[in-house]
Amino acid sequence: MASLDSVARTVLRRRYLRRDETGEVVETPDELFHRVAADLASAEAAFGGDVDATEARFHEVMAERLFLPNSPTLMNAGTDLQQLAACFVLPVEDSIESIFEALSQTACIHQSGGGTGFSFSKLRPEGDVVGKTGGVASGPVSFMQIFDSATEQIKQGGRRRGANMGVLHVSHPDVETFVSAKGEADVLRNFNLSVATDAAFWDAIDAGEPYDLVNPRTDEIVRQVDPEALLELVAEMAWETGDPGVLFLDTIEAANPTPQLGHIEATNPCGEVPLLPYEACVLGSVNLAAHVDGETVDWDRLRETVHLGVRVLDDAIERSTFPVPEIAERVAETRKVGVGVMGFHDLLVDLRVPYGSPAAVEVAEAVMRFVHDEAWAASRQLAEERGPFPAWESSVHETPVRNATTTTVAPTGTISLLAGCSAGIEPIYNVAYTKHVLGGLEIRNDRFVDMVEARGLDAEVLLEDLHDRTTIQDVESIPDDVKRLFQTAHDLPPRQHLAVQAAFQRHTDNAVSKTVNLPASASVADVESVFRTARELDLKGVTVFRSGASTGQVLGEAPRR
Ligand code: ADP
Structure with missing residues (x-):
């Protein structure tokens, strides 16, 4: 071995x-x-x-x-x-029975180490009538909080906390509440969020027309919104917190290999x-x-x-x-x-x-x-x-x-970490850093160490200086060709993150886990432009993370998507 x-x-x-x-x-x-x-x-x-x-x-x-x-x-x-298996999607229908059945199934899956994704789009919106009791419905986001607390309580086989993906269709009347849900600290900590968009939404944006929000229980149009303003709200929240990501449901459905068995409405926790x-x-x-x-x-x-x-x-x-x-x-x-x-x-x-x-x-x-x-x-x-x-x-x-x-x-x-290699298709974050899981793991890039030592530099001294730094581009003692090979997630422009993601997606049946990193100075408009480019590149979903955003949203040790 x-x-x-x-x-x-x-x-x-x-x-x-x-x-x-x-x-x-x-x-x-x-x-x-x-x-x-x-x-x-x-x-x-x-x-x-x-x-x-x-x-x-x-x-x-x-x-x-x-x-x-x-x-x-x-x-x-x-x-x-x-x-x-690591990845599951469970259905959630618009009834208390279905919601609590999904909750107990979620508990079993988390106990066995799997992650769960759900579309909450079928749940009637907040304030809607509840026939059986004559009361008012509390809406998808409030039910998601029950899944969140259950997840918090169940440690997976005693080894890791569970992870969830919550999806809501952009036409749901509670979409603004959903999109903004993680703006408050400590809410839905065990969830990644994705707003599910489709061609109708993007067409409305392109045409500059109002977009219908529809009650899934009655199929009635509840109100109309400016889709551009809604996209801006999504971008604003993603700018602030990293959530939500955006799913492109029509692109996903076009790649559904078994359409005879049903439509795809959700993904697993990290979106892939x-x-x-x-x-x-x-x-x-x-x-x-x-x-x-x-x-x-x-x-x-x-x-x-x-x-x-x-x-x-x-x-x-x-x-x-x-x-x-x-x-x-x-x-x-x-x-x-x-x-x-x-x-x-x-x-x-x-x-x-x-x-x-x-x-x-x-x-x-x-x-x-x-x-x-x-x-x-x-x-x-x-x-x-x-x-x-x-x-x-x-x-x-x-x-x-x-x-x-x-x-x-x-x-x-x-x-x-077990293989000792860089994660997925992501660029490295640092050449040496402390990973804050399992009481702290000291990670260093062996390739970087070998390369600087071959140039006669003292790797130990250098790494001490570089520890936890998110770029090495400003360090004079490192030769330029080495610097170029160790560009970090923060050094790369969003378009390169997207180009790499798109190249992988073109040859992947399911989806591709990738975060598009943005500098702290990025604007909400920059985030919006990432969303648009992602759609043009036929990605199935996109997630951004801006340096200095308010929460890391990291679930367990899994990076977002
Ligand atoms: P690993 O490296 O542990 O095999 P990944 O980071 O590649 O896992 O994540 C793959 C998928 O595994 C995630 O999208 C999610 O479905 C599931 N997963 C990862 N971490 C967790 C976790 N802490 N709890 C539940 N599911 C998880």
């Missing part, structure tokens, strides 16, 4: 390694990878596969940190919990997986930084890892139990998996390509196109061995495939 750095060891010990009843750790990191590999590979037996050989390959790809499945798989595979009600998705990420040969991408190795990754995740679907029968049924029908990438910035450093350059967008495009093509090749192959996903025939897929989706770009908030 490739050796783990101290950050990875700490994260594993605190969160992932099995413990006995007294809380003692009873597993080594290598035993963890064996436990997960053995459990997942046991799924091969039903299809006449070679269980032992597959187990060895699964173990190797994880132990070498070439590919890691999402946290619930690492925590739960081969244990009593056995719930392996739009799902049908009761759907779940298992994710896993390829460590791109471990697929480099000299200064080029090791395509052969990457192909092998992606194929193995799809197999790991398809086996995870076989092996996973789900806390709610409706979820088990839906997952069995669509078998969505999400192979993604992490360590993209590290890869760029190895290729000597600055994140801020047009070449970075080309690398993004080439790498993800390859991952996507190979993931589908793997899913076609699995369909030959195991049959296509049951809902395949009426799906958009022409050839038989095993999974309704194969690719997703996740934030990889925790698994990138």
Whole structure:
């Protein structure tokens, strides 16, 4: 097994390694990878596969940190919990029964380490009549607070707090209350928010026409608003707090692989997986930084890892139990998996390509196109061995495939720490910093250390000076070419964040987790312009974070989307 750095060891010990009843750790990191590999590979037996050989390959790809499945798989595979998916969407209908059923299902999912997303768009607005009691309805935002407190109380398997995504359609009469909800401190702390927009909304903006807000219970137009002013309010709140993000529902629905099963109205907590009600998705990420040969991408190795990754995740679907029968049924029908990438910035450093350059967008495009093509090749192959996903025939897929989706770009908030690589497709934040989780983790960029040492600089002294700084561009002693390779999230203009996100999205079935960082000096109009550009680039969603915004909105250790 490739050796783990101290950050990875700490994260594993605190969160992932099995413990006995007294809380003692009873597993080594290598035993963890064996436990997960053995459990997942046991799924091969039903299809006449070679269980032992597959187990060895699964173990190797994880132990070498070439590919890691999402946290619930690492925590739960081969244990009593056995719930392996990170992403869920639950339906919420306009009744007390439905709301509280969703609440109890949420509790079970959080206990098993998954995150939940909901559309609250069907709930009648605040002040509307309640037939049964003759009272007045309290509206979606007030019900979301119940989900929020429940989440607060349930620590996931004692290991992490849950995370939620709350979605409200922009035509809902309570949209302004929803959009502004996180303007107050400590409200909906366990939620990310997304306002769901569609073509009608954007067309109204373009045409300069009023936009209808509709009561979902009666389909009556409650009032009309200026859509431009509404977008400005969204931008203002996002400028101030980072929430809400914006979803582009028509773009999402256009990519819905199984429209016969229903419409997509919501995503998981970090936004990278739009799902049908009761759907779940298992994710896993390829460590791109471990697929480099000299200064080029090791395509052969990457192909092998992606194929193995799809197999790991398809086996995870076989092996996973789900806390709610409706979820088990839906997952069995669509078998969505999400192979993604992490360590993209590290890869760029190895290729000597600055994140801020047009070449970075080309690398993004080439790498993800390859991952996507190979993931589908793997899913076609699995369909030959195991049959296509049951809902395949009426799906958009022409050839038989095993999974309704194969690719997703996740934030990889925790698994990138285990792999020791940069998170997801994000640019780095700093070259050395203290990550405020698990009592504080000291993170330093090994590539930066190697490169400055090779230039004869004293890395220790330099890192002390650079610790927690969000840019190194003003440090004279660092050579210019090194500075260019270690541009941080704050150094990059929003258009580059968007261009990279769009390049990945073009070759991703589900969505792409990415934050568009803005400088503290950015204006509300700048935020609005990010939203518009995101729509023009056919993104499925967009989220911004302005330096110095009032709240970090970080859920658990997962970065936003
Ligand atoms: P990891 O690195 O732990 O595998 P990611 O940061 O890639 O996870 O997040 C992927 C998804 O996992 C999120 O979008 C969300 O659905 C789920 N998730 C992440 N962190 C949490 C959390 N603290 N609670 C619940 N779900 C989470």
